[in-house]
Structure formats: C-alpha cells, structure tokens
Amino acid sequence: MAGFRATDKALFPIKNIKTVVQLFRNQLEHSQEPDLSLLSIVAGVIENSLTSRSNLQICEPVEHNCLPNLDLETITLMYSKFQTIIKNAVEVNKQRKYATRELVKKVSDVIWNSLTRSYYKDRAHLQSLYSYLSGSKLDCFGVAFAVVAGCQVLGYNDVHLALSEDHAWVVFGENGSETAEVTWHGKGNEDKRGQEIGKGVSSRSWLYVNNKPVVCTRHMEVAALVSAINPSLNSNQDAYEVSELQQELLWLLYDLGHLKKYPMAIGNLGDLEEISSREGRVECRVLFEEAIKSSRSYYNNQHVYPYTYQGGYFYRNKMYKEAFESWANASDVIRLYNYSRDDEEIYKEFLEIANELIPHIMKIESSGFSANTILKKPECFAHLLRFYDGICQWEEGSATPVLHIGWAKPLVNTISKFDADVRAQVNILCDTVQDGAKKNAGICNNNNNNNYEKENGAQTETKDEKDTNFPTIEALTAACSEKLLNP
Numbered sequence: 001m002a003g004f005r006a007t008d009k010a011l012f013p014i015k016n017i018k019t020v021v022q023l024f025r026n027q028l029e030h031s032q033e034p035d036l037s038l039l040s041i042v043a044g045v046i047e048n049s050l051t052s053r054s055n056l057q058i059c060e061p062v063e064h065n066c067l068p069n070l071d072l073e074t075i076t077l078m079y080s081k082f083q084t085i086i087k088n089a090v091e092v093n094k095q096r097k098y099a100t101r102e103l104v105k106k107v108s109d110v111i112w113n114s115l116t117r118s119y120y121k122d123r124a125h126l127q128s129l130y131s132y133l134s135g136s137k138l139d140c141f142g143v144a145f146a147v148v149a150g151c152q153v154l155g156y157n158d159v160h161l162a163l164s165e166d167h168a169w170v171v172f173g174e175n176g177s178e179t180a181e182v183t184w185h186g187k188g189n190e191d192k193r194g195q196e197i198g199k200g201v202s203s204r205s206w207l208y209v210n211n212k213p214v215v216c217t218r219h220m221e222v223a224a225l226v227s228a229i230n231p232s233l234n235s236n237q238d239a240y241e242v243s244e245l246q247q248e249l250l251w252l253l254y255d256l257g258h259l260k261k262y263p264m265a266i267g268n269l270g271d272l273e274e275i276s277s278r279e280g281r282v283e284c285r286v287l288f289e290e291a292i293k294s295s296r297s298y299y300n301n302q303h304v305y306p307y308t309y310q311g312g313y314f315y316r317n318k319m320y321k322e323a324f325e326s327w328a329n330a331s332d333v334i335r336l337y338n339y340s341r342d343d344e345e346i347y348k349e350f351l352e353i354a355n356e357l358i359p360h361i362m363k364i365e366s367s368g369f370s371a372n373t374i375l376k377k378p379e380c381f382a383h384l385l386r387f388y389d390g391i392c393q394w395e396e397g398s399a400t401p402v403l404h405i406g407w408a409k410p411l412v413n414t415i416s417k418f419d420a421d422v423r424a425q426v427n428i429l430c431d432t433v434q435d436g437a438k439k440n441a442g443i444c445n446n447n448n449n450n451n452y453e454k455e456n457g458a459q460t461e462t463k464d465e466k467d468t469n470f471p472t473i474e475a476l477t478a479a480c481s482e483k484l485l486n487p
C-alpha cells in the first residue's frame with residue numbers, strides 16, 4: 001500500500017526544495033508504492049502558491065529557494081479529503097484482485113461529476129490534485145491522473161496511466177491488457193469515457209501513437225506529475241523556485257531510472273538544463289539524444305516530440321543544418337500516420353516549423369552575412385525535401401487534408417533559395433515498395449514518368465555527379481506546388 005508515513009511526516013513543515021526532493025525520494029525508494037495523491041498535492045500546493053498572483057511576494061533573499069510554508073496540517077487535510085471523496089463514492093469488492101471497466105468508469109465519473117461546471121480547460125496549473133481539491137478544476141491530463149490516483153486509494157494497483165504525446169488514458173486488468181478512456185480530448189469532441197482505446201481509424205492517428213503509448217509504472221506516474229508541473233507565472237516568465245524544483249525532481253527520477261521509457265520527460269529535463277545547466281550533469285544535447293533513443297528503443301520510433309525537442313534546441317542555438325535533420329526525422333515519423341481531426345497539436349507543430357522557423361532561417365541565411373551558409377549545402381536541401389515529403393505523405397491516405405495554399409509559398413520560397421548546382425548534388429533514392437506499412441504515391445511519382453514509387457518516403461543522399469534518371473528538382477518543385485495548388 002502507498003501511504004503518508006511517519007518518515008514523510010517528520011519532514012514537515014517543509015521550508016525548502018531540498019526537503020521536497022527528500023519527500024519524493026522517500027516515496028520513490030521505499031519498497032511500497034509511491035503515493036500519487038500525496039505527491040500531487042504537495043507539488044500542486046507549491047506550484048500554485050508560487051505562481052498565483054496573490055503570492056508575488058519577494059522571497060527572502062537569504063533562503064533564496066524559499067517556499068511557502070508547507071505545514072503538515074494543510075497537506076493532511078487535503079490528503080484525507082481526497083481519500084474520503086473516493087472511498088465514499090466507490091464501494092470496493094474486496095474479492096476482486098483487478099479493477100473492472102465499471103470500476104474505472106465509476107472513479108472517472110466521481111472525478112468528472114465533481115468538476116466545476118464550466119471553466120477555461122486550457123488554463124495553466126489545473127493538472128494537480130491540489131487544483132482538484134481546492135478549486136474543483138482539472139485539465140485533460142489532470143482528470144486521467146486523478147483517476148489513477150483514485151484507483152490507488154482503492155487498492156487497485158493494476159490501474160496505470162497510459163500517455164500519448166497529446167492524450168492520456170488508463171490500462172488495467174491482468175498484464176494491463178484492458179484500456180479505457182477516462183478523460184476528454186481537444187475542444188468540442190464528445191468524451192469517450194469508459195470506451196476502450198480505438199482499434200478503428202483513430203488508432204492510426206498520431207493521437208494514439210500507433211498503439212505505442214508510454215504505459216506508466218507507479219514511479220513513472222510520479223514522473224508524469226513532475227513533468228506536468230508548470231512553472232509559468234505568465235506567458236513570458238517562470239517562477240524560479242518551481243522550475244528548480246521540477247528540475248531537481250526530474251534528475252532524481254532520472255537517476256533512479258524512471259525516465260528510461262519516458263521520452264517526453266527526458267525532453268522536459270533537456271529544456272530545463274538548456275535554461276540552467278546543473279554542475280556535473282550531462283549536456284542538454286545528450287538528453288535530447290537520449291529521448292530519441294528511448295523512443296526508438298521502446299516505441300518503435302513512433303513518437304514525434306523527441307525530434308522536435310532536439311530540433312528546437314538546434315534552432316535556438318543557430319545550428320540550422322542539424323535542426324533541418326531533426327525536423328526531417330520528425331517528418332519521417334509522421335509520414336506513416338493518417339492525419340485525423342484529433343491531431344491538431346502536431347499539425348500546429350509542423351505548421352510552425354514549415355511556415356515560421358524554416359522561413360526565418362532562410363531569411364537569415366540569405367541575408368548574405370553568413371559565411372558558411374547552409375544554402376550551399378546539398379545535405380540541407382536533402383533534409384528539407386525529406387521534411388516536406390513526409391508532410392505530403394502524412395496527408396496521403398488521410399480523410400482530412402493537411403496541406404493548403406498557405407503552405408505552398410513558404411515551401412517554394414525555401415526550395416528556390418538553393419542554387420541549381422547545389423540542388424543537382426542531391427540524389428533521390430527510392431526504397432523498394434514493401435507491403436504492410438502505409439503505401440503511398442509520393443509527391444513526385446504522379447507527375448513524372450519514372451518509377452518513383454516510394455515506401456517510407458524518399459531517401460536522399462548527396463552525390464556529386466548529376467543523375468539524369470531521377471526527377472529534376474524543378475519537376476519535384478513543380479510536383480510539390482502542383483499538388484499544393486490542386487490538392
């Protein structure tokens with residue numbers, strides 16, 4: 001059983017970050033299960049008190065990492081309140097070892113029906129049990145987390161959090177073989193709570209990551225609540241103590257091995273390290289590489305965010321060739337999915353890369369001041385083609401279109417910045433067509449006569465002599481723009 005033990009209570013009143021980390025360490029290293037409701041309440045109290053308007057007190061510089069007084073009374077009251085809400089609402093059949101779909105749905109209903117009627121769901125700081133217990137508000141992730149914490153209170157340790165890159169649900173039963181929706185997703189969509197995770201069309205959408213979600217252990221659920229800590233004070237400032245606490249807790253979880261199978265949490269830690277790196281720790285660049293390795297090792301390389309974490313890092317550090325490669329790798333992931341209306345988040349990600357970040361880079365690079373400009377590098381052109389090709393292939397076979405005229409101008413603008421002699425050095429190789437995975441007519445084959453069948457997208461490599469068998473880049477560009485202009 002989990003629990004708020006004497007060794008934990010002895011740490012109160014908690015006055016600094018070091019002691020909060022100690023509480024998490026006690027919970028994580030103790031043989032029993034870490035107590036999700038206790039840790040979520042503690043993290044939530046700290047976050048909300050340091051990011052709420054009311055508390056813009058200037059911390060005593062002496063302590064520097066000063067925290068609001070976390071006294072035992074406050075935490076115990078909320079901890080008991082959550083236990084009472086759950087235990088009073090759900091009678092437990094002691095004989096059952098595993099949760100049933102009815103039980104999971106019942107816990108989801110208890111949380112769902114106790115939420116404030118209507119509130120701005122995308123607001124920050126709505127992810128913790130503190131938010132639920134003090135304001136009856138939770139965001140989409142927060143509802144799923146609260147359901148898992150509720151099932152832990154009832155003793156069902158088979159119920160675990162399953163995470164895609166933009167959604168959360170639960171697994172339960174023997175070997176976690178059952179799945180259930182427990183929260184909503186996106187705006188204006190009917191919630192599917194109680195249903196098992198789609199086997200149909202939706203399962204081929206990015207939202208369900210081709211059935212390769214991060215299925216959490218209890219310890220990884222602690223990593224999820226820590227990852228969900230939101231230090232933002234407003235749209236351009238963070239509360240220093242909150243992000244420092246998040247960084248310390250992520251390093252604790254990293255050292256204990258609980259981030260190994262959690263690419264996004266590793267990426268979060270990489271972002272925090274880029275902002276303020278810790279002595280004696282690996283460079284943030286290594287963390288972004290580890291997140292990619294984790295996705296490749298455990299999730300069949302079906303996750304996009306590890307590459308956009310890395311691409312964002314390269315972009316911010318003016319490493320544009322490397323950024324192009326990361327984004328092309330992200331595009332190689334998305335090309336095998338079918339775009340569905342639930343995939344807005346990743347659509348916006350690719351739209352920003354294609355129509356904001358890449359054009360910005362092209363503008364800088366063609367301003368003529370950069371000596372060793374990427375415009376002379378055929379591998380940069382190759383990465384860009386692979387990036388655009390992946391988005392085109394993403395659209396192919398999808399019920400919902402991806403591209404529209406708004407994509408065409410920046411795309412053609414970008415491609416035309418590379419001189420013919422640079423473009424000529426890019427050799428487009430075609431994979432043999434394989435069965436099974438998403439087949440597609442690449443952006444180039446419907447407009448030229450060569451057998452430009454491709455599976456998993458066009459491979460490109462730089463080659464010095466021009467190879468006449470392959471489509472000229474003009475044909476490719478024409479194909480691109482023709483496809484864009486007449487979808």
Ligand SMILES: CC1(C)CN=C(N2CCN(c3ncnc4sc(CC(F)F)cc34)CC2)S1
Pocket residue numbers: 140141163164165166167168224227228264265268305308309312
């Ligand atoms: C490269 C980016 C644009 C930067 N931040 C990104 N994030 C992606 C989402 N984030 C996450 N970080 C840890 N765990 C999770 S679980 C989840 C889905 C939600 F519905 F539960 C999201 C998410 C953190 C921030 S992707």
